[in-house]
Amino acid sequence: MTLEAELQVTRGQFELGISVTVAPGEVVALLGPNGAGKTTALRTLAGLTPLTDGRIRLDAQTWDQPPKIFVPAERREVGVVFQDYLLFAHMSAQDNVAFGLRARGQRRRAARDRAEFWLDRVGLTEHVRAKPRALSGGQAQRVALARALATDPQLLLLDEPLAALDAGTRLQVRSDLAHHLTDYTGHTVLVTHDPLDAMVLADRLVILERGVVVQEGPPSEVARRPRSDYVANLVGLNLFRGSAHDTTVDLVSGGALTIAEPRQGAVHVAFAPSAVSLHPEQPAGSPRNTWPVTIVGLEQHAHTTRVRLDGSPPVLADVTPATVAELRLHNGAQLWAALKATEIHTYPA
Structure with a gap:
């Protein structure tokens, strides 16, 4: 059965209003900035x-439907891996795993026998x-997962499961976690702010901003067609909204761009930072978009330098x-x- 969740929560000035569905064996990542x-x-x-x-329903059982139905946490078939793992310091790894049983x-x-089986797995x-104090961060994460x-929960919840790991450990543990999630036949919801964790581990992304869903879809689709500045920043693309007339797009933020294929109406315009070249004078030659810019920031990114440019756009x-x-180059x-x-990708807004 599919997990069907209509989540409406009001807490002070914050309101959450989203719909989430998760099929058996599917990993859905909730991705968004702090406070989303x-x-x-x-x-x-x-x-x-x-x-x-709203309502939370799984396998013909309703867990929450105000005002009359609320199944408490201990009666839900849910497994949770918390960001800091929350292992009992005085218990062995085996007893920690056996605790829920x-x-x-x-x-x-x-x-204890089943705990030993899962620790072996x-x-x-x-x-x-x-x-726990004798375990590395990666080992503690695996104990928490076990x-x-x-x-045998119907629903597995992962709350920033790799956030506490150093960069060297994170790569291997991410790979291990992906393997275990492939074998898990229940429903998985991953909460993270790390786009790489989401892209590697999830079958589908649900992007939240200010309590609402702004985009949803497979990782490849979200990465190729971002629909908000937050998503564009996550996947490392320049993103603009504009109005297309044949091969010209007038941008909402100012300026215009020439595109390769004719379009009409409201569109998103996306292109990689690597597609933008810089020149001391206005270049000539093959048809291209050119416009004056001023450097407002320089950041070292591995083997490249990311340059922030003010201009139209x-x-x-x-x-x-x-x-x-x-x-x-300097500010x-x-x-x-x-x-x-030809480097510009356009799609309906």
């Missing part, structure tokens, strides 16, 4: 925050007796160290930006 409502949504699914209105009435021996056979899955450009040196420098029409 991600954690509130997760808490309603877990049974930690009651709905103000014991709380559901399993006898001690059976619970996540690659921690040699750490069954270890206390604890969540050991009870204002854009981001990614350039090589050689370009930085050749053009002597306040006045240049020309160039963008080929």
Whole structure:
């Protein structure tokens, strides 16, 4: 059965109003900036925050439907992996995993045997007796995942599961987590602010801003066709809204761009920062968009430098160290930006 959630929550000045569906075996990521409502949504699914209105229904059972129905957290078949894992410091890894089983009435021996099975499954056979303080961050994350899955939950909730890990550990643990989620046949909701975690782990993204859904779809579609500045920043694209007339788009933010294929009406215009080239003088030659810009920021990004440019339109450009040196790029420098029409992607707004 599909998880069907109509989440309406009012808390002070904040209002959450979203719809979320999750099919069996599907991983849905709630992605958004701080204050978007991600954690509130997760808490309603877990049974930690009651709905103000709406409904949560899974497998023919309604968990929350104000004002008469509310199933408390301990009676929902839900497993949760918290951001800081919340392992019991005085318990071994085995007893931590067995805790949820014991709380559901399993006898001690059976619970410990199942905990041992799950620790072996996540690659921690040699750490069954270890206390949390003796575990690395990645090992603690796997104990928390084993604890969540050991009870065979219908719904698995992951709250920033990789946030506490250092960069070196994160890559391997992300890969391990993706493997375990592939084998899990229940419903998974991942809450994160990290676009890479979402892109790698999720089958579908639900983008939240200010308590509402602004975009939803497979990771590849969201990355290719962002519909808000937040999403465009996540996937590293320049994004503008405008009105198209044949091969010209008049941008809402000012300026106009020539596109390769004729369009009509309201459109989004997107292109990669790497598609923008910089020149000391207005370039000539092949048909392209050119306009004067002023550098307002420089940021080092791995093997490239990201340049923030003020102009009509204002854009981001990614350039090589050689370009930085050749053009002597610095804040306040006045240049020309160039963008080929074939590098611009347009789609209905």
